[in-house]
Amino acid sequence: MYNFEALMKIIHSASYPIEFGALSSSSFPAILEKDYASAKKVILVDENTHDYCLEYLLTHFEALKDAEIMLLPSGEENKVMEVCFQVWEALSEYKISRRDLIINLGGGLVSDMGGFIAALFKRGVNFIHIPTSLLAMVDASVGGKTGIDLGKYKNQIGVFADPLAIFVDPGFLTTLQDEEKLNGMAEMLKHGLIADSGHWNKLQNVSPLEMPLELIYDSVQIKNTIVSSDPRESGERKKLNFGHTFGHAFEGFLLGSENQVAHGHAVALGMLCEAYLSVEKGLLPTSDFLEIQACIRKNFPLLAFQEEDYPAIYELMLQDKKNHKSSVQCVLLKNIGEAVIDQPLSFTDVELGLNFLLRLVREK
Numbered sequence: 001m002y003n004f005e006a007l008m009k010i011i012h013s014a015s016y017p018i019e020f021g022a023l024s025s026s027s028f029p030a031i032l033e034k035d036y037a038s039a040k041k042v043i044l045v046d047e048n049t050h051d052y053c054l055e056y057l058l059t060h061f062e063a064l065k066d067a068e069i070m071l072l073p074s075g076e077e078n079k080v081m082e083v084c085f086q087v088w089e090a091l092s093e094y095k096i097s098r099r100d101l102i103i104n105l106g107g108g109l110v111s112d113m114g115g116f117i118a119a120l121f122k123r124g125v126n127f128i129h130i131p132t133s134l135l136a137m138v139d140a141s142v143g144g145k146t147g148i149d150l151g152k153y154k155n156q157i158g159v160f161a162d163p164l165a166i167f168v169d170p171g172f173l174t175t176l177q178d179e180e181k182l183n184g185m186a187e188m189l190k191h192g193l194i195a196d197s198g199h200w201n202k203l204q205n206v207s208p209l210e211m212p213l214e215l216i217y218d219s220v221q222i223k224n225t226i227v228s229s230d231p232r233e234s235g236e237r238k239k240l241n242f243g244h245t246f247g248h249a250f251e252g253f254l255l256g257s258e259n260q261v262a263h264g265h266a267v268a269l270g271m272l273c274e275a276y277l278s279v280e281k282g283l284l285p286t287s288d289f290l291e292i293q294a295c296i297r298k299n300f301p302l303l304a305f306q307e308e309d310y311p312a313i314y315e316l317m318l319q320d321k322k323n324h325k326s327s328v329q330c331v332l333l334k335n336i337g338e339a340v341i342d343q344p345l346s347f348t349d350v351e352l353g354l355n356f357l358l359r360l361v362r363e364k
Helices: 028-035 047-052 054-060 081-093 108-123 134-140 170-175 178-195 197-203 213-229 236-241 244-254 263-280 286-299 307-317 347-363
Strands: 009-012 017-020 041-046 068-072 101-106 126-131 148-150 153-157 165-168 328-335 338-345
Touching: 009 213, 017 213, 028 126, 028 165, 041 047, 041 054, 041 108, 047 054, 047 068, 047 101, 054 101, 068 081, 068 108, 081 108, 081 148, 101 108, 108 126, 108 134, 108 148, 126 134, 134 170, 134 178, 134 213, 153 244, 178 197, 178 213, 178 236, 178 263, 178 286, 178 328, 178 338, 197 213, 213 236, 236 328, 236 338, 244 263, 244 307, 244 328, 263 286, 263 328, 263 347, 307 347
Parallel strands: 017 165, 041 068, 041 101, 101 126, 126 165
Antiparallel strands: 009 017, 148 153, 328 338
16 A cells, blocks of 8 residues: 655654655664664553554564563553653663663654653653654654643643654554544644645545555645744744644543544544634635535544533633633634634634534534
């Protein structure tokens, strides 16, 4: 499905390379065998990548034969400080120093937590991301954001910390279930909506289950360009939060319930709500909105919220990291391919967006 040798490219960010291609043909072996030949190596995995991805690293790279393997429990509910403490204690037991290397092999949870763990341990251990999910490849591993959740508040505790390098090997995508590919596609759709209408248009004509490598590369390029212009999210980078004001609130509200929702799915429905509000506020043409709505509804199931849930969802939005002056700040759209940042949302606005979602559910 993926011809890895056909696309060997490197994207240079401000401080680290993002390499596309077979991991064995990248600079990864040289880093292990030369730069970190005498260093201890730690591989962080979750339960899924332990079962489906780890063996490839251990059998193809001799320099990892003595690597310490640390297992993170899967699931957003485990993206918490308690798990970080357990890993830090294990790193101490293994006498890991700042000159050693941590390799984060996994999806968004491993990228977020692994980067956070490495950045804080002894004030910083070098780390590498090897994303294994589509979402981690196009979004979570890129940009230097690390973090964990605080209760129902997404990524409430974290730091900016850049990896030594990122290695995108689409061969790992063959290990994913269909739902995980859809979750990654949500972030790719976001990149098109906020910055590149051509990318959006191309995504309309492909199956998320057979995503072309070239579009994965283009999506990472879009995010990297935005991040490189604003590494610490003081302006332009805020565009990448489109769909996340509602999406993170949906995730937090449903966390631990029988209806718990994946990040990409929540962001997709968040984009639908925020696109709707863009029309209501006179920013986005109705024709663009209808196109967005058709795409999201085709690929992502709706979630049912009741009116009595609205205050709790809004309360979660009030804790969003983008807010200032006690006001919920949101990203809205002017057109497909053009976003506007720092748009304040009142409770009435949030209610309007949730009512729209609920109306769609009831019309089914």
